Amino acid sequence: MTLTWQKVDAIPGWFGAHSYALWRCLLDFQAENVRGDLFEIGVWRGRSASVLASYCRNDETLYLCDIQVDASALDAAFEGVGAKGRNIVTIAAPSSELPARLDLRAMHQTVRWMHIDGEHTGPAVYSELELANRIVRSDGLVVVDDFFSPRYPANTTEAVRYLEKNPFHFRLLAVAFNRGYFCRPESLPRYMDYIAGGLSRALQAYDCPSTIFKTTGPWDTDAVGITSFMAEAGSIAGPDNQPHRWHMMGVRNVWSPWRHIQNGFRMFFGR
Ligand SMILES: C[S@@+](CC[C@H](N)C(=O)[O-])C[C@H]1O[C@@H](n2cnc3c(N)ncnc32)[C@H](O)[C@@H]1O
Numbered sequence: 001m002t003l004t005w006q007k008v009d010a011i012p013g014w015f016g017a018h019s020y021a022l023w024r025c026l027l028d029f030q031a032e033n034v035r036g037d038l039f040e041i042g043v044w045r046g047r048s049a050s051v052l053a054s055y056c057r058n059d060e061t062l063y064l065c066d067i068q069v070d071a072s073a074l075d076a077a078f079e080g081v082g083a084k085g086r087n088i089v090t091i092a093a094p095s096s097e098l099p100a101r102l103d104l105r106a107m108h109q110t111v112r113w114m115h116i117d118g119e120h121t122g123p124a125v126y127s128e129l130e131l132a133n134r135i136v137r138s139d140g141l142v143v144v145d146d147f148f149s150p151r152y153p154a155n156t157t158e159a160v161r162y163l164e165k166n167p168f169h170f171r172l173l174a175v176a177f178n179r180g181y182f183c184r185p186e187s188l189p190r191y192m193d194y195i196a197g198g199l200s201r202a203l204q205a206y207d208c209p210s211t212i213f214k215t216t217g218p219w220d221t222d223a224v225g226i227t228s229f230m231a232e233a234g235s236i237a238g239p240d241n242q243p244h245r246w247h248m249m250g251v252r253n254v255w256s257p258w259r260h261i262q263n264g265f266r267m268f269f270g271r
Contacts, residue, residue: 002082003054005207011077013047014117014145018177018228020051021208026141026181027055027113028202029194036112036137039063041095041128042145045070046077048115053083055113063111065091065098066118095119095128104134111135117145122154129162133169138184141191142170147180156180176226188222195224200235212236 005020038052043066046053056062064074069092078084091101095118114136116128125144132142144159146152159180163170170182173191183191195212203210209229214236216222229235255263 001054003051007081008047008050010080011047011050012045014044015048015051016177018208018210019048019179021203021206022176022226023048023051023143024206025199025202027051029191029198030112030139030141031055034112034137034139035060036140037061037063037107037110038113039065039111039135040115040117041065041098042115042117042119043069043074045073048117049074050077050081050083052113052115053078053086053088054081056083056086058087061087061089063089063091063102065093065095067094068092095124095131098131099134102135107135109135109137109140112137112140114140114142115145116142120146120152120155122158125155126158126162129159129170133166136184139187139190140184141173142182144180144182146178148175149178172221172223174224174226176224192222192224196236210235213238215239 003024005017008015008020009017035057037060038056040049040052040063043049043064046064049062049064052062069090071090074088074090075084078086078088091098093101111132114132116125116132118124118128129142129144136142144155146155147159148156163172163182168185171185171188172180173183173188174181174195196214200210200212203226211227211230211233212235213225213227213233215225215238230237
């Protein structure tokens with residue numbers, strides 16, 4: 001893959017360097033064992049879509065929905081990042097028309113990455129999450145742009161309302177660089193393990209030193225917040241009003257070695 005930030009930055013649009021780094025980390029993580037299609041609502045000239053195109057394999061499809069699709073701009077964007085010739089399906093329509101335009105039965109839980117960056121209104125983001133629930137895989141991710149942005153309050157309140165009304169559809173995994181990252185409840189531990197274990201180093205490798213705030217646990221909204229690196233907090237920080245618990249994720253062994261051996265015996269002998 002020949003993708004670089006400089007190539008993405010040459011495409012007009014709204015996608016920033018920090019999100020670029022985080023997307024690459026999470027898409028690299030998915031590359032290990034998640035297969036599926038990619039989907040974006042709100043494409044503009046293909047800036048964020050160029051990253052998705054770069055990660056789209058030959059046996060996968062990239063769906064792009066926008067009220068207006070500028071095909072030549074998208075061609076140029078994908079050529080610019082060395083991702084020409086991907087399986088692309090464009091839908092030039094508001095996202096509200098997607099359920100009528102797509103074969104939802106065939107697409108049932110086939111998408112591994114869905115980026116919602118379109119209208120940013122309450123009704124739109126709510127129905128886009130309803131669509132996401134139909135098509136996103138159990139190990140997939142949904143990314144909502146402008147999450148917690150003061151510009152679009154309803155974008156956040158209605159996404160949260162969706163979660164409250166549908167607690168088994170998605171959980172909030174992370175809030176980072178103006179976006180919310182959601183996964184299926186059953187995949188939260190897997191993504192959280194990666195965030196606790198490998199993400200800091202991976203972000204650093206993409207020139208994005210970061211601080212991952214883990215300010216609560218599974219008894220609560222078990223999400224992390226990710227910011228640019230803050231020296232006083234370090235790369236992973238716990239509750240900022242309880243400094244003695246900072247780095248709590250560094251010592252988060254739930255089981256002692258003895259407990260692992262005990263469990264090995266239990267599994268071996270079946271009791
Ligand atoms: C912020 S731009 C997307 C930026 C793009 N993701 C990038 O990386 O530069 C928002 C896009 O959403 C589109 N849009 C607005 N309302 C929409 C809707 N209801 N359905 C689909 N697309 C919509 C606009 O036409 C615009 O191209």
